[in-house]
Amino acid sequence: MADIAFLLLIFFLVTTTMDVDSGIARMLPPPPPPGVDPPPIKERNILKVLINSKDMLLVEGKPAAVSDLREMTKAFFLNPANDKDLSEKKVKNVPLLGEIPVSKGVISLKNDRGTSYKMYVSVQNELAAAVHELRDDFAKKHFGKKFNELNEQQSKAVKKAVPMAISEAEPENIEGN
């Protein structure tokens, strides 16, 4: 009896793979309906992020490092001094919170076909981290808890107040290779 149990035990020990599948979850946008132009967005409400085939980053027309992207994104969405170059805010009615200003900013991410996947993921990760930190700060200010500790309604409200708007451009060859 114990022998059989041992045998099975060793079999399962060997075959088991303990890999937990984890990753960055994203929603792809549905394909644009033909003949309909995308709604116009004001220049100041777009944070342009470009990655070229050499894995170099261009944010709002200026070269930047991946490590700066998080702060830049946060500054873009928060815009505490109402800077003319950063995102606008619109007062929206959010359940549980009432009338609060919500940023109209959109991050536009564009990459070359030659960009490495590693770079792409680290940029996506920085953007996600920025939004996550903003949501954490917001949740702490309004509910006194971290975003992860909120209940469903509260987290829905925070998500509405601090939206994660990342738009990926239709693919194209930026540098022709």
Added chain:
Amino acid sequence: MAKFVKKSGKDTPGISTASLPDIIFMLLFFFMVTTTMRESTLLVKISPPEATEVQKLEKKSLVSFIYIGPPQDKKLGTESQIQLNSSFAKVSDIAEFIERERAAHDEQDRAFLTTSLKIDKDTKMGIVTDVKQELRKVGAFKINYSTLKAARKK
């Protein structure tokens, strides 16, 4: 003092092995429950990139995997290839793959189907973009970029 002398005179009793099968069975059941058999052998090499903002993939049964990476077999070149199930595929095969994946699930589960993209970190974005466009076309919008969890630096 007398007490101590009395004790040291005795032999230490051996460990009872009566509970050994119970322990073994416990371990056995643990591994039986946690084990997940890999359905397809990998034909491509994948070392996923690292990220800090990761979420766990929930409901494994509702996840379909697309692997992209350089072939294990060096003879097939070093360019990244797509693997669906257990064979190499082209971008145009993805639509059929997703359709089959949908057909295998109940009506109410179909909205929650997730596509996990397991992609090697040195892959160029060109092929990834093609795959994403194809997924958009067939309406598989929920995707997950598979990454390793890195420690969050502050």
